[in-house]
Amino acid sequence: MRTTTAPDAAETVAELVARQWGDHRPGLMYGAGAADSAGPTVLSRHRTAQEAAARAALLADLLPAGAEPHVGVLLDNTPEFPSWLGAAALAGAAVAGINPTRRGPELARDILHTDCRILVTEPAHLPLLRGLDLPGVRLLVTGTEEYAALLAPYADAEPGEARVRPGGPRPDTRLLLYFTSGSTGAPKAAVCSQGRLAAAGGSLARHFSVTPDDVHYVCMPLFHGNAVIADWLPALAAGAPVALRRRFSASAFLDDVRAYGATYFTYVGRAVQYLLATEPRPDDREHRLRLGFGTEAGAVDAARFAERFGVRLVEGYGATEGGASVQRCPGTPQGALGRAAPGDDLAVVDPETGRECPPARLDARGRLLNGDEAIGELVNRGRSLFEGYWRNPDAEAARTRHGWYWTGDLFFRDPEGFLYFAGRTDDRLRVDSENLAAAVIENVLARWEAAAAVAVYAVPDEVAGDQVMAALALREGAAFDPEAFAAFLAAQPDLGTKMAPRYVRILDELPVTATNKIHRVALRRAGFLGPGPVWHRTGGAYRPLGAEDLSALLAAYGAQGRRELLDR
Incomplete structure (x- = not known):
């Protein structure tokens, strides 16, 4: 009880x-699943x-x-x-x-x-x-x-x-x-x-009604703020035990959860996608998990996770730096993170002009219709809990320029003031003079049933600006069908005319960092020159990027003096 x-x-x-x-x-619990262990060790x-x-x-x-x-x-x-x-x-x-x-x-x-x-x-x-x-x-x-x-x-x-x-x-x-x-x-x-950390742990414990009857499963790395601030600290504040996984494992997740009796876990990046890509089992819902809390799961994957495992995923936003926080509240629409936390004066602004972006226009299904003008950087114009960077005054100054705290993250805000995450500022693309957010395109591509994991990023255009490239990891047994993919894209009402990927790379799995976030730097550096089959869109259809196509493409970059951009 x-x-x-x-x-x-x-x-x-x-x-x-x-x-x-x-x-x-x-x-504290640890050691579940070890070959020489009859069960977890409990301290x-x-x-x-x-x-x-x-x-x-x-x-x-x-x-x-x-x-x-x-x-x-x-x-x-x-x-x-x-x-x-x-x-x-x-x-x-x-x-x-x-x-x-x-x-x-x-x-x-x-x-x-x-x-x-x-x-x-x-x-x-x-x-x-x-x-x-x-x-x-x-x-x-x-x-x-x-x-x-x-x-x-x-x-x-x-x-x-x-x-x-x-x-x-x-x-x-x-x-x-x-x-x-x-x-x-x-x-x-x-x-x-x-x-600040004690307050954060206590706040999350109260928000999620954590009690000593809970067990917090720590499968994200403790060298990263997510696991400490959102998992270990609320358990500590509420008197709940924590259960450790040495390193995240999608295949061992459910076995661990059952062995520990876990009720709560945190996630970052694409961990949820890799859990969904595991082979379904008849006992997927036989566990005590009641909640997952994290970032960047996406509404589509959150719905799939709830349907398959019977576990609600709650998306949150609050950087380790503490400069801005978004809190979920009653009435938060699907896909939104919530509103500004008390004391924060959050705004979505154009990072070039500093002007506030207009509200988002959403269709009846909650799909963004004016991303080019509505998406901007989230800033905190009021009280900030940011405590600085160790021995890095230049980075501090950049983060707090003009007296505001600049999060480095893209958002849009609906007319009721609810905030939606749209990716990192580094993940912004400029295609034919239009600004696009990678996360918005990823949310559309994630609806494709064949996709297990998706990453969208910019590659240089031959003449100016960027082109959209997507890396896809497919579900087990699936194959890339270019006609089906093109038809899927054409059927998405919120996929803007500049958003369809020019290039698509098919990978067995997407590269990730140690914190289980997509390694976008590696993907961007590889572009369409890296390993794995690459398809390119010509005339609305996707076909393999063969040797002759690649040679002609590189010649076009060379003619425009942009060949060196592909080697960065």
Whole structure:
């Protein structure tokens, strides 16, 4: 039976971690599905606080005098990750989540840029660090005898005993330095304070009525803000256990959910598409899941997910930076994310002129009819919770220019003020002098039954501007039928005359980043020159892009002096 007591508000995450002390209900689960495991390992809430307190004491002793209280964490979703999150909270330190898909100088740059004097990793990731110059960084390798020996003297530590600064953690104390997953330039480390994170966790716990009877399944990577802010923190605030998956696996998802008794999970990017692409099973609805919360699933996939698994997906919007937030509210139309959160003055503006875009015109089925003029960048003209980027004043200035917070995301707003996500500003295309948003085209293509996953991006036009290119991963057993695809496009009333893909690449699966978002940079770089069969549209019909076609196409680029654009 579910209890309904709302969690008390906490001023810091340290307070939430300390509340677990003496509570012997389940707090952390892991190991479900392991070949040598009879079932998941379960740690009590008291034990999780105990593990965090031990690491907080170790951290306080290991940090050099005068060093920034930052610890880098280069781990998969193992129990050590939440233990170090809790340790940093108790000690008044900050965790920098290090992305294990980064390599060489880029990986070293992330560690050194965030002033990490301690780096926690695991044996599986040691090859990533070989040959890197990391002056002044002490390496702690979990799962080793040396690591166990370091921790042993602190086994009896209690929350609040070890602090890296006098006075202990306060609401404005840094807790996270989380790298944003931008598509260009070096990643920026967003600063997240204990007070903001505690408030976010409590707010989500109340919004989704999270209780100790819930189990939060953490299958998205903990080095990314989604898993910590939207999954771990609301569970911590409500006294619910969390269940860990080392890395996301679509094929193991349902088995994990059943083994843990999970009721809630978060998703990002195309994880939902890959879940839908798994082979249907008669027991798809036999589980305790009641809710999935995330971004960029799309209305079509959300409906398919609910129909197949019986689970409601709730789309949300709130960047790790905290600069703007959209909240779902009663009456939110299908496809919309909601309205501005209290205190935010959100507007959709033309990024070139700064003028507010006109409201969207939607047909009876909610399809956008005036995307060219209605889509713009979402800005917050009022109060912002943005706390800056670590040692990156130029990026901060760009994000807060003219006194507004610029999200870098495209939206449109209907006449009632409901906001709809339309993609990243980097995903905007300009075709024949018209501005298009990749996400809007993707939402149309996602209706095609043969498509398991879709990505839309720009490739240079031979003469000027862009052309639309789509990468499609097909459902199992499906084949690309060019005539059926063209007929499908022709039947979509909200597919503008410039939106039909000029090029279509068929892939077994779409490339994704470590956070399960489509790797658009890789797709854009490959264009129509990369691997996989490519079809191109001529006269309204799609046909293979053969060697002769490609040669003629490249000659056209060369004649216009634009050949080099294909090599960027």
